[in-house]
Amino acid sequence: MKRNSVLELGVGIFMLAGILGLVFLGLRVSGLGVGMPSDTFTLNANFSNIGGLRPDAKVTMSGVRIGKVTDIELDQKWFDAKVVMELDSQYDGKLSEDTTAAILTSGLLGEQYIGLTVGGAPDTLHDGDVIRDTQQALVLEELIQQFVSNMAN
Secondary structure (H helix, E strand, C coil): CHHHHHHHHHHHHHHHHHHHHHHHHHHHHHCCCCCCCCCEEEEEEEECCCCCCCCCCEEEECCEEEEEEEEEEECCCCCCEEEEEEEEHHHCCCCECCCEEEEEECCCCCCEEEEEECCCCCCECCCCCEECEEECCCCHHHHHHHHHHHHHC
16 A cells, blocks of 8 residues: 555656646746846837737747737827837847838748847947837738739739
């Protein structure tokens, strides 16, 4: 009887460790993380069409993740989508003022994210600044509609 209790305890600990491991991996893959929060700074950008961009979407530069989208709201003055991004603090003051932001798609039907391309201006962006040069999302439905209407003509 005592041997069965030790075996059951061992199996229970093994199962608990496995479940904790899966939860940890799930958090890491989703980008939520369980570690200490890193230092970040905020940049804003306005887009005329964000397509399917969502909060927590990644922000990349040259394919490397450097931040995430934290908030999306409608700008009441210009009726554009105002996107708020948190970037790693190591890039504060290193992105040129003429940096461009484009909404890109991973693959044909993948998730949408923001890709930054650095320009060559001597002045740099700091916490709270706005990226002026933006490129809206390509919406697949609009492209198909244009193709069909061109074929009809």
